[in-house]
Every structure is written in C-alpha cells, then in structure tokens.
Amino acid sequence: MAICGKISVEVAIKVEASKFFHILAKELHNIQNICERVHGANLHEGDDWHHPDSVKHWTCLIDGKAITCKEKIEAIDEEKKSLSYKLFDGDVGLNYKVFKVNVQVTETNNNEGALVKWSVEYEKINEDVKTPYAYLEYYEKGTKEIDDHLLKA
Template sequence: MALSGKLSIEIVMHAPAGKFFNLATKSLHDVQNICERVHHTKLHQGEDWHSIGGSVKHWTYVIDGKVTTCKETIESIDENNKTIKLNLFDGDISQQYKVFKLTIQEIDNSNGSVSAKWTLEYEKISDNVKAPYGYLEFYDKIFKEMDAHLLKA
C-alpha cells in the first residue's frame, strides 16, 4: 500500500471571478465566520495572516465528525495562476501524516465558468492510516459556504 498520494476536487463557482482567490489570499481569517465546520482560527506566530512562510495559523475544524486541529503556513501565492499553496502540520495532522500540503486554485474554464480546485498531497506515517478522503468532503462543504457568502458580498 502506498504511503503517499494526491487527492483533488474541483467545484464550479457561482461567485464572480477573482472573489474566491481574493478570499483565500487576503481574508482567510474570515473563514471561521463563514463556514460551519471551521470553529476557530488564530494567528499563532507572525504579524500578518497572509505572509508567505512568515506566519503560522492555528485552525480548529471538524473532519469526519471529529474536532481536529492543525497549524498552517503559506508556502506560495501565484497571482497569475490564482494559486495558493499551504502546508498543514502539527496537531491532529501530524499524528497521521508526515506531509500534508494543500493547493487551492481558482480556474477560469474555457466555457466562461469559474471553478475552484483543491488538491491535497500527503504522506501517511504508516500503512494503518487511511487516505484523507474526509478532507475532500470538508473542502466541498466549506467551498459551497464560501461561494454562497461571496455571492452575497
């Protein structure tokens, strides 16, 4: 059984182009006020929520019905490709995974629609750990809440 893998989900957006990427890169701290499964976020280290590598955020959220915690840093932001790469670590994540990286991308589709793609790259600490499929369901749920919020904004 493979210890590492990659999972992704792509969801069509209803909010105008650019709004989702703006939320992910400049207002991520607001997610706790938008999404039911995100219970709490706080700046653990650093002065700015959105600095690359310089800030560490602490997240408390629900995966598979269980309250889960982790820390997160931004690895990179690509404005041209509307992509943000995050590294998740510590807390419950580190008990199951050596590597847990999330890439979020806003995609302009050829048919004029816009999608959000969430890609999760992981390495399990052992064969006994399941692939993080619960995270795909989590990202699907919070994306829909974020999209609905952005439609109203």
C-alpha cells in the same frame, strides 16, 4: 496500501475566480465566520495572516471529529490564482509526515463562474492511517459555503 499520494476535487462555483481567490489570499481570517466546519482560527506566529512566514492554528470539523493543526502558506501566485499550504502539528501531525494543500481557481470558458481545484499531497505515518478523503470533502463543502457567502454580499 500506498503511504504517499495525491488526491483532488474540483468544485464549480458561481462567483468569479478573482472574488473567490481574494477570500483565500487576502481575507483568510474571515473563513471562520463563513464556514460552519471551521470552529476556530487564530494567528499563531507572525503579524499577517497572508504572509508566508506566518503560522495559523486551526480547529475544524473533519469526518465528524474536531481536529487541530497549524498551517503555513508555502506559495501564492496571484496571476494563476493559486495557493499552496503546508499543514502540520496537532491531529494532522499525528497521522501524516507530509500534508500539502494546493488550490487553484480558474474562470470557466463562458465566464459564468469558476472552477476551484483542491489537491492534497500526503505521506502517512504508517499504512493504518486513512487516505485523507474527508479533507477533500471539508474543502468541497467550504468552497460551496464561501461561494454562497459571496453571492449574498
């Protein structure tokens, strides 16, 4: 069984790429009010939710279990509408030495919505740890909830 890997999922959304990306890049603090699997989020270190030096503390429902972790933005590319996050500590830190989440939002060719691609790069602490497919399901469901929220706004 592989200890390191990369898995990904693409989700088609109805809103335009810039609106969806704006939520992730500028309004991340609102995710807990939009996504039912996010049970809590707070700014752990720093003054700004969207600054790369800031650390957020999350409590989420993954695979039917409440998990905690800290998250830090590693890179933001406004032009490419992409973000990279590092997750660590809490339940994530107990199972993974490395856990990076990348997201990129791109317009579709017909400009009717967008595609959101989530990728998780990981290194398990040992072979007994599950491949984090449940995290991809979490991101997929959250993407649909954000899309629905933005369509209603």
